[in-house]
Amino acid sequence: MKVLPTLRQLRYLVAVVERCHFGQAAEACLVSQSTLSAGIQELEELLGAPLLERTKRSVVPTPLGREIAARAKALLTGAEELVDAAQAAKEPMAGPLHLGVIPTVGPFLVPRAMPALRAAFPALKLYLREDQTVRLLAQLNAGELDTVVLALPFPTEDVETLEIARDRFWVVCPPGHRLCSAQAASAADMAPEDLLLLEDGHCLRDHALAACALEGGRRSAAFQGTSLHTLVQMVANGLGVTLLPEMALEAGILRGLEVSALPLSGEAPWRRIGLAWRRSSGRKETFRRLAAALQAEMEPRPPPG
Amino acid sequence: MKVLPTLRQLRYLVAVVERCHFGQAAEACLVSQSTLSAGIQELEELLGAPLLERTKRSVVPTPLGREIAARAKALLTGAEELVDAAQAAKEPMAGPLHLGVIPTVGPFLVPRAMPALRAAFPALKLYLREDQTVRLLAQLNAGELDTVVLALPFPTEDVETLEIARDRFWVVCPPGHRLCSAQAASAADMAPEDLLLLEDGHCLRDHALAACALEGGRRSAAFQGTSLHTLVQMVANGLGVTLLPEMALEAGILRGLEVSALPLSGEAPWRRIGLAWRRSSGRKETFRRLAAALQAEMEPRPPPG
DNA sequence: TCTGATCAATCGTAAAATTCGATTAATCTA
DNA sequence: TAGATTAATCGAATTTTACGATTGATCAGA
Structure with a gap:
């Protein structure tokens, strides 16, 4: 049987490699600097190789140290x-849960669903974090988030998902625009328009373009907004038309504005919203129930004005 | 920061779940039964849930215990x-290495390559194990084997491979057979023959059939042999023809027998032999060098008689 | 129904480890 | 050069870990 390092030693190593500083690492691990120093030395002795380079006032991990630290973090x-x-097997809907949400969903889903979630799962301590898909997924894989609400599909493996809503796209145009009179707008209708979209990095941008069967490459940065509210203002000022997800309309994003909205028609004129978690997570039952609750909460409502 | 179990405790749990017996598990862990018992209890207390069901003279893991044990084993x-x-970063070609080989490669590769491997890597302690592909892969994933020599492709992910040889198929037929006079045999030539193959489970069976573009379903068990040597004997007795890999011929499998051999022609009349290892392994450099050495050793030789 | 055997839990004690605070040695900054 | 910062080292106190012996429960066979 092989001699293994302890998780304690590995934790010390990860802390030092992340901070390049013994004192701060020790503080983060809630131990004294001498304890942490000794732990690192034990580990280096056990592995028979230096993991850190201690040179003039700075600590740098060796290549091997970096490799070992990465493995240690995974462990x-x-x-x-x-x-x-173990915890979730006893009480799936209890304890802290770090939930990430993309910015084009968060402001509309959170106010709408949180009260019901709180009521249904009073023991669940929900910590919310809003960021773009790629960063949320990075945090998910780093173990900093437990689960994430985002738009499907997205480019990652090692993740399991459940769909919680289909979020129809609506075309929003200024008053008097040629599309206003129609019952719905097709993808073909959108091609000639000045289409206002979020800046790069927002998955809504890509999914909106896809729903219209359009390419995004040629669109200039001048037509990019930083939030859905900004886009709506630009439409109201006659700069063009935009596509908004239904949940934004249901949240009243158009209230008090002189713009018209009509549903997008076509093959699949919506984006799919899903809940995602690490394949290796130990709380899948928690996520399944959470997804079911979110799905119930996001059921389509009477069509927005 | 979350309180984590120790690897020691997890090792105890895995040992007990694998054996359903405290005493034997303690022996396997090289500790006393009381120590192991205490360790398990610590773990159950830490996780706040029973992992083992102690009931009348037998220990059975709870569903959660099984789940936790599986995770523990992975850790x-x-x-x-x-x-x-860490070890391999210092000395890639040192230490124990558990190598699996499929039965249609082992008897021909091992005698041929071992002396050179021993000479090239004297510090490498090679432990060999011969079994069929699926079992080797199971042992590889269970951490019981470090690396495996098998035929490509095979159905598993989480594994990296390097090709080490292309092993041509030869048609072996009894003296006077209609094929004997030809320079080579095509896939079409094989269709009408009584083709003798290894029993199910040997990947060589499937790859040989694939090289002839034939289906395996209709072949009866009567035509199945348990080893390549058996197949050759059956051919010598006029029961049919067979396909042998070149490395078997080079090892002299036909010596002293009244049979003829001619190369198979066609699109890809060979099987690919490769070295495989867990994607997560820490000894990839070791395997790359081992694969290179095996490849050099298995270079084609002057065509066999 | 007894008896001996088997098995996991428990207990008390000895050994080993972990931890801390204080100190040291080295390096950098003012 | 004095002071500050940082990691390593040391010694002592504490905690953890391990062991052997024992207990209590269950089972098999007489």
């Missing part, structure tokens, strides 16, 4: 997931 | 790989 995440699995 | 494997990575 620590796995150990946490193991504990989560 | 332990990961920790071993971490140690391997």
